[in-house]
Structures are given as C-alpha cells and as structure tokens.
Amino acid sequence: MTDRSDRKPLCPVEHDQCEYLSELVELRQQVSQLAELVHTDTLTGLNNFRFFIQALEQELERTRRTGYSTALVMMDLDHFKQVNDQWGHEVGNKALVLAAQLIRAGVRKMDIPCRYGGEEFAIILPSTDLRQSIQVAERIREMLENSPLFIQDAQEINLTASFGIELFRFGDSSDAKQLVRKADQLLYEAKASGRNQVCFGTQEQDASAAAVSEEEKDTLFSLFGGQQADEE
Ligand SMILES: Nc1nc2c(ncn2[C@@H]2O[C@H](COP(=O)(O)OP(=O)(O)OP(=O)(O)O)[C@@H](O)[C@H]2O)c(=O)[nH]1
Numbered sequence: 001m002t003d004r005s006d007r008k009p010l011c012p013v014e015h016d017q018c019e020y021l022s023e024l025v026e027l028r029q030q031v032s033q034l035a036e037l038v039h040t041d042t043l044t045g046l047n048n049f050r051f052f053i054q055a056l057e058q059e060l061e062r063t064r065r066t067g068y069s070t071a072l073v074m075m076d077l078d079h080f081k082q083v084n085d086q087w088g089h090e091v092g093n094k095a096l097v098l099a100a101q102l103i104r105a106g107v108r109k110m111d112i113p114c115r116y117g118g119e120e121f122a123i124i125l126p127s128t129d130l131r132q133s134i135q136v137a138e139r140i141r142e143m144l145e146n147s148p149l150f151i152q153d154a155q156e157i158n159l160t161a162s163f164g165i166e167l168f169r170f171g172d173s174s175d176a177k178q179l180v181r182k183a184d185q186l187l188y189e190a191k192a193s194g195r196n197q198v199c200f201g202t203q204e205q206d207a208s209a210a211a212v213s214e215e216e217k218d219t220l221f222s223l224f225g226g227q228q229a230d231e232e
Contacts, residue, residue, distance in 0.1 A: 041115040043093060044100035052114035052122050056176045059112070059126050060168055067170040071125040071133035074183040075103070075140065078160045078195040080119040087151065095149050095159055102147060106140040122180070130167050130200060137163040137198045145196065162190035165200040 039051035047055065059070040077083075077099060084092040096119060103113045103121060112124040123140075125133050141163060148156035164186030168179050182201055190199040 044097055044115050046100050046103070046121070047112060047114040049114065049117055052112070052116060052124070053176070055112045055114070055124055056122075056179070059124055060176055060179070062126065063168055063170055063172075066127075068127040069129055069170065070168045071128040071130065071136075072166050072168065072179050072183045073123040073125065073133060073137050074116065074164045074180070074187045075121040075123065075137070075161050076187055076191070077119040078162055078191070083157060083159075087157065091149070091151055091157070094151070095157065098147065098149050099144060099159065099161065102143045103140055106143055107136060111136075122183075130165070133165050133167070134198060134200055137165055141196065141198060160196035162187055162195045163198040164188070164190055165198065167201065 039047055041048040056070075056072070062068070063070045077095065080092065080095070083095055096115075099119075099121065100113070100115065103123065107113055107123060107125070110126055111128075112126070114122045114124070116122040123136070125136060128136075141161060144159050144161055148158050150156050164183045166179055166183040166186060168174070174182075186199040186201050190197045193199070
C-alpha cells in the first residue's frame with residue numbers, strides 16, 4: 001500500500017474555506033447567467049431592447065474612435081396582425097422565433113441582432129458600409145420570403161418583412177436616438193412602398209459632399225499653391 005501521508009490536499013486551503021470558494025464560484029456562475037437573462041429576449045433568444053440600446057451606444061463610440069462606420073438595420077414583419085388574427089397568438093410567436101432564427105443565420109458573428117419590440121427587430125452591423133449592410137438586409141429578406149412557417153395539417157404561412165437601413169459614419173453629429181429614428185423612417189418608407197423591401201438612407205459619400213467648394217479651393221491655393229511655386 002502507498003503512503004499518502006505526504007500528499008498535498010486537493011484544495012490548498014482549509015476544508016471550510018474550500019467550501020466557501022466553491023459556493024463563490026457557483027454564485028458567480030449564477031450572476032453571469034442572470035446577467036445574460038437580463039439582456040435576452042425570452043421568446044426569440046435574441047438580445048433584448050435593453051441590450052440593444054447599450055450596444056448601439058458602444059458601437060457609435062467605436063465609430064467615433066476608429067472611423068469604421070456602423071450600420072443599423074431595422075426590420076418589421078409585414079401584416080403580422082393578420083397572422084395573429086388568422087392563426088392565433090401561439091402561431092404568431094412561432095413566426096417570431098422563425099424570423100429570429102433566420103436573422104441569426106443571416107448575420108456575421110460580430111453583428112448584434114436584437115428584438116426591438118413586438119414584431120420589430122434591430123440589427124447592429126459594426127464596421128460595415130452601406131453596400132454590405134444592404135446585402136445583409138436583402139439576404140435576410142430573401143431567406144424569410146423563401147422560408148414558410150409550417151403549421152398543423154401541412155399548412156404553411158408565408159412571411160415577409162420590410163427593412164430600413166441608416167449608417168453612422170465617422171464625424172456624424174447625430175446620436176443613437178436619431179439614428180434609430182432615421183432607420184425607422186426608412187423602414188416605414190419600405191412599408192409605404194409596398195412592403196417586403198429594403199430602403200436605405202445615407203448614400204455612399206456622394207460627389208457633392210466630397211467636392212471642394214470654390215471658397216475652399218481658394219484657401220487651399222493660397223496655403224499650398226504659393227508653397228509649391230516656391231519649391232519649384
Ligand atoms: N404573437 C405575438 N404577436 C405580437 C407580439 N408582439 C406584438 N405582436 C402583434 O403584432 C401585431 C402588430 O400589428 P401592426 O402594428 O398592426 O402591424 P402589422 O399588422 O405587422 O402591419 P404592418 O407593420 O403595417 O405591415 C399586433 O397584432 C400585435 O399584437 C408577440 O410577442 N407575439
């Protein structure tokens with residue numbers, strides 16, 4: 001038989017301290033589970049509105065710091081009241097879960113899909129330009145259009161959604177609230193134009209914005225034009 005007398009105990013603290021430590025670890029796990037619950041929408045498993053607001057503020061701050069634009073996609077299921085009215089609230093809930101699954105499947109890991117409330121979703125796309133964000137919204141729109149919800153007796157419900165996209169760029173003076181408002185306005189434009197479509201706001205830096213005014217040219221000439229002449 002081996003002599004175990006010189007072996008170190010498994011836990012390098014007194015027995016009661018060891019118990020205390022494992023309780024502490026358990027408590028920490030519970031706290032982090034609770035924190036996750038606080039930020040999760042119970043029906044869809046997406047991030048909830050509370051998380052959305054915090055995440056959007058953070059991403060706008062990142063844009064201000066790094067210069068990489070943040071895109072905000074607002075998405076709203078079309079004629080959702082009809083789904084509830086015709087098939088009942090439970091089926092309506094299943095439609096929301098399906099929409100959430102498709103959103104999750106259609107975005108990158110770094111993107112932040114959220115349930116904004118009711119049948120409206122918000123997707124934050126960090127470090128994303130307008131072209132890329134339109135691609136993402138179009139992808140989700142098509143996936144939803146082509147993924148009917150199957151219910152009892154082999155019946156299916158076709159779902160569609162409308163989208164509004166607004167971009168937050170480096171140097172923008174607007175804030176999170178204004179960004180949401182703009183994206184929401186575009187979403188309602190998409191609704192008004194027939195639904196099942198994507199409307200977007202800020203164009204890629206257009207020629208007029210990038211152009212240098214005559215006044216600016218004069219200033220630049222007086223600053224650098226003379227210098228160039230001297231150097232030549
Ligand atoms: N099943 C279910 N329905 C919800 C939930 N939250 C909101 N709704 C329903 O979503 C419906 C939204 O209806 P409306 O705001 O009239 O919009 P809509 O019918 O989608 O019409 P448009 O947005 O104009 O295309 C209402 O019937 C709400 O009761 C939910 O958590 N579960």
